[in-house]
Amino acid sequence: MDPRSVSVSSISILPDRPVLIAGPTASGKSALALHIAQTQGGVIVNADALQVFDGWRILTARPDDADLAAADHALYGHVPFDATYSVGHWLRDVAPYLSGPKRPIIVGGTGLNFNALTQGLAEIPPTPAAIREAGNALSLDALRDALDPETAGRIDLQNRMRVQRAWEVLQTTGQSLAQWQDSTPPALLPATQATCITLDAPKDWLNDRIARRFDLMLDQGALDEARAMLPRWNPDHLSSKAIGAPELIAHLKGEVTLQQARDAAIIASRQYAKRQRTWFRSRHKDWHHIAADSADLSATLRFADPAED
Known part of the structure; x- marks a missing residue:
């Protein structure tokens, strides 16, 4: 059966079973993770490659203070903005949460992290x-x-x-x-030992959300955030790959107008989302798929008793 055809009502969320939530940018992953945590408990663990860095909280859409107060969160903004950070680093950081006191709800849009977590990762020597x-x-x-x-x-x-x-x-x-x-070693968390959910986002619906979200980021102070980072700006930093960062820095340097920076960031985000959708279609064929444009994502899940497992 094509997993994308599975009835969403068949997805049972067990309180003692890890949950993985993947999907393209702006598809509603974090909101779904927060709903599960508030309804059933757990710690929300970041699986996004850029949300690990400090310095770009708004542009990387890290949880705001209200979300942090509503549920436990981990691995957000814990890496210095000028540090290097790899999938291997993330696996080592996430490992303690797999056996911690609270069930992990691992959420993000970085397919490589989920792939490494559920299929294993080769320990490749660092690059000179x-x-x-x-x-x-x-x-x-x-x-x-x-x-x-x-x-x-x-x-x-x-x-x-x-x-x-x-x-x-x-x-x-x-x-x-x-x-x-x-020659990859065994996975830390095989997909068969977790509830794996991928949000499928229709192109037009997602493109509109991406544009509206970036405008909201500007309203929330993304330009001030870029201005604070300008003296420390280095395009070679991994954190500088945050979509919107190069564009807003270019505006602050007088190279483009704010409107041009906005338009370029939205285009870059839509292109990134397209690559994410392609990845998840190819790699997450055995995951549960939920339509991200559902009127109420939370209604698509059934919170089950552990005895049902």
Whole structure:
């Protein structure tokens, strides 16, 4: 059966079973996680690659003070804005919550984190600075051309960060990323041991939400946030990949108007959402799929008694 055709009423949320919630940006993941936590308990654990950093709270849509007061949250803004942070770092950080006193509700839009959590992650040696700098100097086409076909078939070839990472692995270790993945150790949390939910978001519905959310970010002070980060701005920082950050920094530098920065950020966010939808369609075929544009997402879940498991 196509998992996207499963009746949402068949999804039982057990209080002692981890919940994974994935989906594209602005699809309502955090609100659904908060509803589950408030209804049944648990700690909401971040699985988004950019929400781990401090310095960009508004632009990365980290939980606000009201959400933090409503339920326990973890792994949000705990990494310095100028630090490096990988999927491996995230796995080590999330591990204690898998056996902690509260059931984890793991939520985010970074497919690689969920993939590593449920399928395992190879411990690839870190990339030397010289190789990283050499990769930075190459074009995306040059990086892609250097990859082996097996690796090229597994990653998003439009995502420079992922392509360069695969190139760096090959240069550093002499083995392709695909080879490392094929020797992956056991998963920390196999999907069969969790309730796995993916939010499916129709393109037009999501595009409208993305535009309205960015305007709300501006109203909430995203430009002031960028102004505070301007003296520390470095486009090479991973945290600087936050959508809207390069655009608002360019505006503050006088390179574009605020309207141009807004439009560019919305376009970038929509392009990112498209890549996310493609990833989740391909990788989450065995997950429960819920229509993100449902009138009431919370009504699609059934909170079950542990005895039903």
